[in-house]
Amino acid sequence: VTLAELDQLVERTRDIGELENVYALTPMQKGMLFHSLMDAASGAYFEQTTFDLRGRFQADIFQDSLNHLAQRHEIFRANFISGWQDEPVQVIFRRKDVGFSYEDLRHLDDQERDAYVKEFIRQDKAAGFDLSRDALMRVAILRTGDEDYYFVWSSHHILMDGWCVALVTDEVFEAYFAAVEHREPKLALVTPYSQYIEWLEAQDVEAAASYWKD
Template sequence: EPVQVIFRRKEVGFRCEDLRHLNEQERDAYVQEFIRQDKAAGFDLSRDALMRVAILRTGDEDYYFVWSSHHILMDGWCVALVTDEVFEAYFAAVEHRQPKLAPVTPYSQYIEWLEAQDEAAAASYWKDYLLGYDQQTSIPTGKVG
């Protein structure tokens, strides 16, 4: 059974650092090391926030925006949607206006749709679609990089 769990309080991995006190070479090295460590940290699904955001200020009007998320949270299709919303919110703030965002469909509506689907018809569709495949597809495992 699909279940949606919403925490009343959940820590989000957010950091904001001002690096303007460093010289240019030190700032560049710090940013590169920060990104390397962020990638190496990965995500522990049992305890970590599934997304981390860091803003590293490197100049009076220069920033690095480091946004990391676990792949279980967003796939390639939804990354573009979320990125569009983030940039719309950003540009709206810069332009002192309300962001223009598409209405949000509640997850519960998807669950209702899912429960209304004909499981036998879906199984028949996939059985016909995969007819003729006689081997399993190997899925790579382990950490890359």
């Protein structure tokens, strides 16, 4: 990316946030971006996990823990820009919060609450993601009782796969409990995703193709 091209990209994304990095997509990401743009309504790469939590819970601290995750892992501060120059790029912002919402449903009776949750899940999936602008992971917490909470955790597959969900939720809850207990979270060192992109671009494509053909 030249300085002139970078200036154009900065101008294009100015209303989203300040750029930290710009790099290429992996072949897998390119495929997902292509199919997402071809049929945005299909929901093919929309991932949604739901679960219940019971106990004392502080939603504001949990939101802070989600944003702590995004600051540690640049992929959660990414958007994907197509139709710019010859190749799509992933743009990393210095600050981009994870999508978050909280609703208290305790005023509804059981039947109304169940219907509301079901419709919320449907609408959340129907909304999908704008890969060029949205926070590509979002968490909604629906309070269903005094100590009962229902989580709707959604993300786009271009950020992470199903194997990552447990790792990500473990890290967020470790940060949450650390904040509640007034201690430092015990978290592993982070390897930036950009290092994988750099390694990938350094590979000999012809040699790799020959290996798999053999």
